[in-house]
Amino acid sequence: MLKQTPLYxxxxxxxxxxxxxxxxxxxxxxxxxxxxxxxVRQAIGMFDVSHMTVVDVEGEDAQRFLQTLLANDVGRxxxxxxxLYSCMLTEKGGVIDDLIVxxxxxxxxxxxxxxxxxxxxxxxxxxxAQSYSVTITERPELAMIAVQGPKxxxxxxxxxxxxxxxxxxxxxxxNAVICKDIFIARTGYTGEDGFxxxxxxxxxxxxxxKLLASDVPSIGLGARDTLRLEAGMNLYGADMDDSVTxxxxxxxxxxxxxxETRDFIGRQALERQRAxxxxxxxxxxxxxxxxxxxxHQKVTIAGVGSGEITSGSYSPTLGKSIAFARxxxxxxxxxxxxxxxxxxxxxxxxxxxVRNGKSCI
Amino acid sequence: MSEVPSDLKYTKTDEWIRLExxxxxxxxxxxxxxxxxxxMVYVEMPDxxxxxxxxxxxxxxxxxxxxxxxxxxxxxxxxxxxxxLSDSPEAINLDPYGDGWIIKFKPANVDELNALLDAExxxxxxxAEDH
Numbered sequence: 001m002l003k004q005t006p007l008y009x010x011x012x013x014x015x016x017x018x019x020x021x022x023x024x025x026x027x028x029x030x031x032x033x034x035x036x037x038x039x040v041r042q043a044i045g046m047f048d049v050s051h052m053t054v055v056d057v058e059g060e061d062a063q064r065f066l067q068t069l070l071a072n073d074v075g076r077x078x079x080x081x082x083x084l085y086s087c088m089l090t091e092k093g094g095v096i097d098d099l100i101v102x103x104x105x106x107x108x109x110x111x112x113x114x115x116x117x118x119x120x121x122x123x124x125x126x127x128x129a130q131s132y133s134v135t136i137t138e139r140p141e142l143a144m145i146a147v148q149g150p151k152x153x154x155x156x157x158x159x160x161x162x163x164x165x166x167x168x169x170x171x172x173x174x175n176a177v178i179c180k181d182i183f184i185a186r187t188g189y190t191g192e193d194g195f196x197x198x199x200x201x202x203x204x205x206x207x208x209x210k211l212l213a214s215d216v217p218s219i220g221l222g223a224r225d226t227l228r229l230e231a232g233m234n235l236y237g238a239d240m241d242d243s244v245t246x247x248x249x250x251x252x253x254x255x256x257x258x259x260e261t262r263d264f265i266g267r268q269a270l271e272r273q274r275a276x277x278x279x280x281x282x283x284x285x286x287x288x289x290x291x292x293x294x295x296h297q298k299v300t301i302a303g304v305g306s307g308e309i310t311s312g313s314y315s316p317t318l319g320k321s322i323a324f325a326r327x328x329x330x331x332x333x334x335x336x337x338x339x340x341x342x343x344x345x346x347x348x349x350x351x352x353x354v355r356n357g358k359s360c361i
Numbered sequence: 362m363s364e365v366p367s368d369l370k371y372t373k374t375d376e377w378i379r380l381e382x383x384x385x386x387x388x389x390x391x392x393x394x395x396x397x398x399x400x401m402v403y404v405e406m407p408d409x410x411x412x413x414x415x416x417x418x419x420x421x422x423x424x425x426x427x428x429x430x431x432x433x434x435x436x437x438x439x440x441x442x443x444x445x446l447s448d449s450p451e452a453i454n455l456d457p458y459g460d461g462w463i464i465k466f467k468p469a470n471v472d473e474l475n476a477l478l479d480a481e482x483x484x485x486x487x488x489a490e491d492h
């Protein structure tokens with residue numbers, strides 16, 4: 001039996017095509033994935049992401065604990081509400097998960113981790129927390145939605161009004177605020193302005209209905225995937241897992257090397273890899289020809305070696321196919337990809353492919 | 362409920378076939394198939410003039426998330442492809458039995474088409490898959 005979010009009935013009513021997503025019945029689209037993608041880029045759309053796992057870390061050691069648990073440094077979060085993207089690593093530097101951590105106050109951090117990795121994450125976090133004075137609390141009773149797109153602020157301010165509306169308008173990117181029991185963060189997974197909202201199950205149904213009544217379209221997980229790929233954002237399980245490090249996954253920027261005394265889990269392995277130069281890197285690929293790049297297609301760089309596409313799709317915004325691929329570090333610009341026996345030229349490009357509605361390539 | 366026109370023949374792999382005259386047949390994918398695949402973004406079609414064996418691959422339809430092979434149910438020669446699909450693959454979503462046709466072919470033996478599923482049999486196949 002698949003798990004359902006509090007919005008399940010509303011998805012079905014809206015014509016959502018429900019699929020199994022890591023044990024959850026979630027909408028992949030509500031008719032047209034491509035149209036949903038365009039709506040978010042051009043105006044607004046809302047996603048149910050209640051399947052994601054919210055974990056609160058509380059206690060006097062909260063900061064010290066997270067400075068060990070995470071490869072990025074929560075010590076960089078100086079003002080309340082500030083968010084940080086980080087990987088959580090094994091001792092060998094392999095990526096257990098990627099997550100967002102919010103600094104709520106000195107005794108409370110909130111993390112949002114992936115649904116697919118939930119069991120292992122919770123077990124790992126609890127195991128690591130044993131020697132710290134912290135309490136780890138998963139919050140399965142909380143729902144989460146993302147309202148994304150250039151018009152997200154206007155629509156949300158209208159729905160909430162009053163004090164909450166002002167908080168939404170004043171909220172800076174990558175910051176969160178709690179207003180009347182509703183957690184609102186200016187974060188997302190689309191490359192557009194937008195908000196992620198964490199709230200109680202009964203409240204989420206009311207908000208979703210109000211947004212529907214204001215003609216905000218529901219967006220499925222299909223468009224969420226093409227939006228994040230265009231935005232140059234990694235997907236755990238596709239672009240990285242525990243067999244690769246952040247340095248091999250385009251995520252070197254999320255590793256806080258300073259201060260050198262901060263001994264986070266995986267640090268020694270990463271330092272060794274950094275000193276010897278990683279053999280592989282994750283890059284963006286663009287196919288100028290017709291055709292679609294897909295996961296696991298082989299990428300060849302003449303005279304250098306080969307690698308593989310980790311996420312490939314059609315880009316609705318560019319009208320071409322784009323991908324992430326893990327390839328040898330020496331690769332420069334030109335490579336080829338094999339699609340059903342045909343060899344096509346592809347270009348290595350710097351992600352993101354699209355930001356704030358516009359092509360970056 | 363997906364549309365299954367009564368005057369067409371069908372395959373277990375969700376293609377439809379319409380006999381235009383005694384020697385020419387048209388092939389596309391069914392309404393059910395396009396619904397399952399979602400928004401079409403690319404169609405790969407064979408060269409005209411080539412002959413393909415029964416159950417041979419005669420193209421690929423790609424939606425945003427997946428690629429799906431299409432098969433010629435009987436041996437035949439490709440006589441035309443729907444070139445409009447290279448710029449407007451969404452025609453398969455909008456009109457799978459009309460503008461969304463994919464290839465025209467000349468069956469080596471037209472009688473072999475009789476062995477394909479009729480609308481009723483295809484409908485039953487869809488219902489069986491639904492359970």
